[in-house]
Amino acid sequence: MLELRELPGDVLGVRFSAMASPCELLLGRVERDLALELGSVAAEEAQRIERKFSRYRADSVVGWIHQRRGSVVQVDEETASLLNFAQQCFELSDGMFDITSGPLRGVWRFDGSDQVPTPEAVAQLLPLIGFQKLSWKPPWLRVPLGMEIDFGGIGKEYAVDRAYDLLLARCPVPFLVNFGGDLRVSRPLPHGPWKVGIERPDGNLQAAMMLEMEYGALATSGDSHRFLLRNGIRYGHILDPRTGWPVPGAPRSVTVAASSCTEAGLLSTLAILKGASASRFLKEQAVRYWVFDQFAAGS
Amino acid sequence: MKPRFIALCLMGALCLAGTVLCTACSSLGVKPWQRDLLSRRDMQPGGSRLDDAIDEHMYFSKEASSGGRSFGGGGCGCN
Amino acid sequence: MQLESGGVNLRGKLIAASCALLGSAPVAHAQTHDVVDTINRALADWQLDGAVAYYHENGRIQAVEPVINAGHELANGGQLDFNFTFDALSGSSPNGALTSRQVQTFASPSAKSFAQARHLYTTGSGSLPVDPNYSDARVAGGAGWTVPLSRLMRATLGGKFSYEDDFYSATVSAGLERDFNDKNTTVSVGVNSENDFLQPIGGAPAPRSDYTLFEKGGHETKHGLGVLAGVTQVMSRNWITLANVSVDRFSGYLNDPYKIVSIVDASGSPAGYVYENRPDSRTRRSVYWENRVGWAQGSVTADARYMTDNWGIRSETAELRLRWWLPGRDQYLEPSARWYRQNAADFFHPWIADSAPVPADLSADFRLAAFHALTYGFKYGCKLTDHLGRFGRDTTEFNIRLEYYEQSLRGNPAAPAASSGLDLYPKLQAFLLQVGFSY
Numbered sequence: 001m002l003e004l005r006e007l008p009g010d011v012l013g014v015r016f017s018a019m020a021s022p023c024e025l026l027l028g029r030v031e032r033d034l035a036l037e038l039g040s041v042a043a044e045e046a047q048r049i050e051r052k053f054s055r056y057r058a059d060s061v062v063g064w065i066h067q068r069r070g071s072v073v074q075v076d077e078e079t080a081s082l083l084n085f086a087q088q089c090f091e092l093s094d095g096m097f098d099i100t101s102g103p104l105r106g107v108w109r110f111d112g113s114d115q116v117p118t119p120e121a122v123a124q125l126l127p128l129i130g131f132q133k134l135s136w137k138p139p140w141l142r143v144p145l146g147m148e149i150d151f152g153g154i155g156k157e158y159a160v161d162r163a164y165d166l167l168l169a170r171c172p173v174p175f176l177v178n179f180g181g182d183l184r185v186s187r188p189l190p191h192g193p194w195k196v197g198i199e200r201p202d203g204n205l206q207a208a209m210m211l212e213m214e215y216g217a218l219a220t221s222g223d224s225h226r227f228l229l230r231n232g233i234r235y236g237h238i239l240d241p242r243t244g245w246p247v248p249g250a251p252r253s254v255t256v257a258a259s260s261c262t263e264a265g266l267l268s269t270l271a272i273l274k275g276a277s278a279s280r281f282l283k284e285q286a287v288r289y290w291v292f293d294q295f296a297a298g299s
Numbered sequence: 300m301k302p303r304f305i306a307l308c309l310m311g312a313l314c315l316a317g318t319v320l321c322t323a324c325s326s327l328g329v330k331p332w333q334r335d336l337l338s339r340r341d342m343q344p345g346g347s348r349l350d351d352a353i354d355e356h357m358y359f360s361k362e363a364s365s366g367g368r369s370f371g372g373g374g375c376g377c378n
Numbered sequence: 379m380q381l382e383s384g385g386v387n388l389r390g391k392l393i394a395a396s397c398a399l400l401g402s403a404p405v406a407h408a409q410t411h412d413v414v415d416t417i418n419r420a421l422a423d424w425q426l427d428g429a430v431a432y433y434h435e436n437g438r439i440q441a442v443e444p445v446i447n448a449g450h451e452l453a454n455g456g457q458l459d460f461n462f463t464f465d466a467l468s469g470s471s472p473n474g475a476l477t478s479r480q481v482q483t484f485a486s487p488s489a490k491s492f493a494q495a496r497h498l499y500t501t502g503s504g505s506l507p508v509d510p511n512y513s514d515a516r517v518a519g520g521a522g523w524t525v526p527l528s529r530l531m532r533a534t535l536g537g538k539f540s541y542e543d544d545f546y547s548a549t550v551s552a553g554l555e556r557d558f559n560d561k562n563t564t565v566s567v568g569v570n571s572e573n574d575f576l577q578p579i580g581g582a583p584a585p586r587s588d589y590t591l592f593e594k595g596g597h598e599t600k601h602g603l604g605v606l607a608g609v610t611q612v613m614s615r616n617w618i619t620l621a622n623v624s625v626d627r628f629s630g631y632l633n634d635p636y637k638i639v640s641i642v643d644a645s646g647s648p649a650g651y652v653y654e655n656r657p658d659s660r661t662r663r664s665v666y667w668e669n670r671v672g673w674a675q676g677s678v679t680a681d682a683r684y685m686t687d688n689w690g691i692r693s694e695t696a697e698l699r700l701r702w703w704l705p706g707r708d709q710y711l712e713p714s715a716r717w718y719r720q721n722a723a724d725f726f727h728p729w730i731a732d733s734a735p736v737p738a739d740l741s742a743d744f745r746l747a748a749f750h751a752l753t754y755g756f757k758y759g760c761k762l763t764d765h766l767g768r769f770g771r772d773t774t775e776f777n778i779r780l781e782y783y784e785q786s787l788r789g790n791p792a793a794p795a796a797s798s799g800l801d802l803y804p805k806l807q808a809f810l811l812q813v814g815f816s817y
Contacts, residue, residue, distance in 0.1 A: 328562025
């Protein structure tokens with residue numbers, strides 16, 4: 001279901017829904033028909049990736065793998081490259097980025113209440129978590145019984161980059177692909193850079209940051225809507241898979257600008273996992289970033 | 300023979316009690332996420348069950364002792 | 379929190395990783411539900427191990443023994459285990475008589491008198507008397523069931539049976555185990571009860587009776603009860619230790635119905651034979667300790683056992699096994715060694731003098747003699763995960779094992795005069811070759 005709208009600055013926007021997020025493709029001046037066609041390219045790619053990798057669907061690759069836990073399965077090239085990427089991220093992050101951390105969802109329900117799980121409940125799940133416990137020899141994968149894999153942490157950013165590649169070959173004008181806040185731009189508009197607003201985690205629209213983008217991608221990790229609050233302590237929804245608990249001192253939101261959305265997404269996730277050292281980490285990576293911690297915005 | 304039997308039983312009970320008491324201090328042990336090596340088959344007592352069963356049958360039919368790892372009765376007519 | 383890895387280099391590696399990811403071709407996922415999928419799914423929570431072992435003693439027994447074990451994880455966290463084995467033995471078995479310079483003639487168990495020539499066998503001068511027609515076939519199996527009673531406690535129930543033409547056995551066992559200290563400590567207790575029914579070929583001989591009188595009766599039974607208590611403790615990420623204490627008591631017919639003891643005259647030459655007799659009950663106690671230490675490339679297992687019983691037998695056992703994964707982690711080598719020593723039973727008599735009364739209990743069975751034994755083993759294993767296509771699993775493995783066992787009898791009664799200079803206690807040498815497959 002594509003929705004076309006006119007935006008200021010001679011920009012056309014095509015809106016659709018995918019990956020449980022509002023998505024849009026912003027284009028420089030083109031005819032309606034081309035805009036709708038390009039919009040459907042982006043929408044179909046987003047939906048293809050969602051259908052293929054969603055953990056909620058029994059007919060997705062992830063569902064198919066989960067039905068065959070304990071045995072070896074042969075995955076296709078795209079899934080293999082996602083697994084390779086997940087493995088490299090697992091190693092680069094010393095185990096903090098881990099696509100097998102799904103079981104923790106069973107005890108951590110981030111609904112704004114004070115239902116924090118007991119240490120026992122969390123400790124019980126830890127033997128089922130750990131990318132190193134998977135048997136991954138491309139293209140042969142074996143997920144041991146009781147374990148899960150979930151591409152949710154990189155799915156959206158990957159979809160942005162895939163849609164970007166497809167559009168780059170077809171779109172004659174500058175464009176911006178935005179899937180629920182993770183976005184990538186092709187080149188600047190004729191009259192200047194793209195103007196992007198970064199929402200503050202506390203929803204304070206007035207103090208929202210305005211960002212100018214000419215090239216590159218943006219991704220955000222954070223807890224703006226998903227958290228638990230108990231005894232005055234806020235438990236953010238980014239969990240450290242090695243301990244099963246949220247990272248202490250984690251900022252509420254981190255936005256990173258990098259050359260691809262996948263790269264930006266991973267850097268922002270890793271930054272939050274670094275807790276209080278988020279800013280220092282991002283400074284070392286020489287990227288543009290915005291960290292919103294408990295009390296104030298910083299950059 | 301009786302006093303030695305009693306001594307052996309006492310020694311065994313002390314070993315067991317000592318181990319449990321020591322461990323009650325829970326300074327020994329690992330966290331659940333440190334069980335990677337321990338879950339390997341060659342690190343599990345009982346991980347080599349088939350080889351042990353074949354060896355145990357051989358030793359039971361040639362020696363006067365059996366068991367220890369598990370119940371000692373041979374359950375076969377070879378001794 | 380320290381920035382352990384990557385540092386400034388992390389971004390470079392991340393960019394490279396992202397490029398690799400985005401460079402690959404997106405492909406539609408095709409659903410397949412074929413036979414291979416169905417089989418893999420059905421076997422997903424089963425573990426199968428099978429092996430065939432060939433055992434050969436120099437000049438004595440040889441046996442072939444196929445074994446299969448199957449383990450099944452239950453949805454509730456419990457476990458079902460099944461095992462089945464079949465073994466076929468043949469060869470020569472010592473009958474308990476003393477090696478002598480005289481030629482000796484014996485009757486096999488199925489003989490009713492010395493008149494039936496086809497049931498007789500002869501031992502040459504200076505040779506160990508053995509029954510050359512020993513043969514046996516056995517079928518045995520067992521099952522075990524582990525039931526979780528709560529998050530920290532489990533109950534186990536087990537049963538096993540064994541069937542040969544002269545011996546049937548049935549055993550039941552029950553146990554309980556509980557975890558402590560974050561599952562780092564496990565305490566377990568168990569009991570088992572074994573019931574054996576013997577129907578010796580030719581009938582059970584009257585104990586201590588004269589061999590030449592063929593006083594043989596019908597069947598016999600024996601019964602055993604055992605208790606075992608153990609503690610398993612995780613010492614560190616690399617080290618787990620286990621200790622067991624067990625006591626068992628067997629009562630009933632504990633004799634070997636086919637074994638005799640030589641009676642020698644004043645000069646030491648054989649003057650006759652009597653059937654052996656062992657006490658009506660045997661109580662054994664043992665203490666067992668095992669340690670496993672592991673690291674990425676391998677592991678070491680070391681265990682020791684000390685056993686005593688009321689027959690005067692004491693034994694010590696020590697074993698060492700080293701698992702070494704070759705680079706690539708697809709193959710391993712596993713050398714092992716075992717040392718064992720026992721002293722003789724109180725009633726072990728390789729011969730008795732005709733001048734003294736026959737003791738109440740006596741046996742010349744070498745298994746009750748004083749000896750020490752050494753085993754050297756070597757095992758090679760190879761993972762087949764990548765070689766079986768879609769059937770390959772992490773646990774699929776081929777292995778082959780060779781063991782050499784030797785038993786040296788020492789410290790046993792010397793020969794009587796007429797047999798002096800003869801080797802009364804020949805060394806036992808055997809090897810075991812086993813080929814196995816795990817799935």
